[in-house]
Amino acid sequence: MLEAHDLACLKGDRLLFRGLALRLQAGGLLRVAGPNGVGKTSLLRLVTGLALPETGEVRWRGVGIRRDREALHRELLYLGHAPALNDLLTPLENLRFACAAAGDDADEQSCVTALARIGLENQLDLPARVLSQGQRRRVGLARLFLSARRPLWVLDEPFTALDAAAVAELATTLSDHCDAGGMVMLTTHQDAPFARAPEVLDVGGYAC
Amino acid sequence: MLSAFLAVLRRDLLLAWRGRADVLVTLAFFVIVVCLFPFGVGAETNLLRTIAPGVLWVAALLACLLSLHRLFAQDHGDGTLEQLLLSSEPAVLWVTAKVLAFWLTTGLPVVAVAPVLGMLLDLEQGAYPVLVISLALGTPILALLGAVGAALTLGLRGGGMLLALLVLPLFVPVLIFGAGAVEAELSGTGATAHLLLLGGGLAGALALAPWACAAALRVSTE
Structure with missing residues (x-):
């Protein structure tokens, strides 16, 4: 459903990562991992189409998002680092x-x-x-x-600043969404109590 | 289709109402700049009457410029702009709504107050309708062109000065035809040609500027 291949991300004049590929099927829960500054948020922004990759392509339902951004945006919910309040x-x-x-x-x-x-x-x-x-x-x-x-939820550090009960509740909500055929891609440094372990994509492995 | 347009328009007007001090500051700036001229050039009625159209127009232009940086800065800072860019509705629509709300809260008060300041400068009676019409046609152009500049300089250090450098040259034609309309009316040649040109400029800016602005916002948030 959501695929990306050979992604490279340039921040300023520094190449953050290259050769990154990912694949997220219906029902999939993908956790983007890696140390601070490795490019997790940048990867999420590439996936949402807010930023453009240096090389490679992000595809939503088989179509490149540069060609049909609206198709992705109709089905995407992105919650960034800033809460937009x-x-x-x-x-x-x-x-x-x-x-x-x-x-x-x-x-x-x-x-x-x-x-x-x-x-x-x-x-x-x-x-x-x-x-x-x-x-x-x-x-x-x-x-x-x-x-x-x-169907596609892309969440940047959704657990930050939440108390323990809210973290557990959010994890349940995300698991339920996946069980209903949705897709979740998120970054977090916390071990959230998901019903089943998420797939992990370590951006550090593609760092330059 | 119009839900994003209406949502942005309503929200920006509500925000302008809740933060009405900002709107009043713009208006006060306009009034004070105009009031400075009699002090600067002396209280000679004939001279003031001659320079009144230009003074009012330059002051309106500066008041618009002063508040332009507010147009996207807040939304850029708190992440709202990203959400708007991810909207499934065309960016052109909500950009237009933002500019419209901006004009209603900065341009329109200036248009409304201008005749009063015209009296202060002893502008001739017959010129008031043309002054109001020229400002009503011209200030939306300033807002539309300025929005493109504000989008391009978003998030830059020293963006305010850069914004001024970027958009002031673009404001020159609007100033020429706007102030020119009032002067033409005063000299008896009639302001129709100037006003038609301003109207054409407004139609052109309305058709093109939202697209440029949306594209610039995508680049600035990347």
């Missing part, structure tokens, strides 16, 4: 905007439900600037419940 808006406004901007139909009620499910029912009307790091992260993650129909 505006400090002046409430979590509810942020979440509704994120869904509408992505092209998902999410009414107010389903957004409230998603935020309650992720443990923010008391923070619905607070401006995002008063939220803690973990709570900010949760607002972003609430999109997982609203975008379940998007």
Whole structure:
């Protein structure tokens, strides 16, 4: 489904990695591993089409994403390192905007439900600037419940700043998504309690 | 199709309302720049009346330039821009929505206040409609061209100065026809030609600038 071959990533004038190949089938859970600065986030950005590889190609359902970016973006949910929250808006406004901007139909009620499910029912009307790091992260993650129909989830450090209970819950959500035929690609330094062990792609092995 | 457009427009207007101090600062800047001229060139009514169209237009242009860097900076910093670029809806639409919201919160107040400042400079009665129309046609062009510059300089160190260097030369034709329209009206030759050119410029900028802006945003976030 999601394939990439011979990927090379140039950051500034430094080649981060080259010759990287990956393959993610329906139901697959891929953990991108490697030490800091090896290019994990850069790899995720290449896969989402936010950045272009120096060599090689990323293919989604057999078609290169440079040729048909929209096809990938219709089925992709990417949560980057920054939680995409505006400090002046409430979590509810942020979440509704994120869904509408992505092209998902999410009414107010389903957004409230998603935020309650992720443990923010008391923070619905607070401006995002008063939220803690973990709570900010949760607002972003609430999109997982609203975008379940998007098969490919690409998550950059989703477990950062979450407490133990939330980590376990998120791991369950991700496992469930894979069991339902979805695909998850994520970076993390934590050992998350997944139902089954994820495949591991060590970017360090392709470092230059 | 329009959900991203409406979502971005509504959000940016809401953000402008919540952070209305920024909008007021732009407007205050416009007022103060215009008010400086009588102090600088002296309170000679004839002279002020002559330079009024140019002064108002230059001040409007600078006020627009002053707030341009805000257009994408916040969204770039907090990751919203990445999410927008990953939207399954065309980038051109939400870029247009952002520029429209920007114009409604910076350009439109300037257009509204300009006649009052025109009185301050003793602009002749008959020139007010043309002044308002020329600003209403010209400031959206400034916003559209400026958005391309803001997208190109996004995330650069010293981006503000670079942005000014980049877009000010592009603003020159707008300034010539905008201020020229008011002067032509005053001299009795009629402002129709100038206003038509400004309208044409607006149509052209509206058709091309969002595309350039979207492409520039993709490059800047890479």
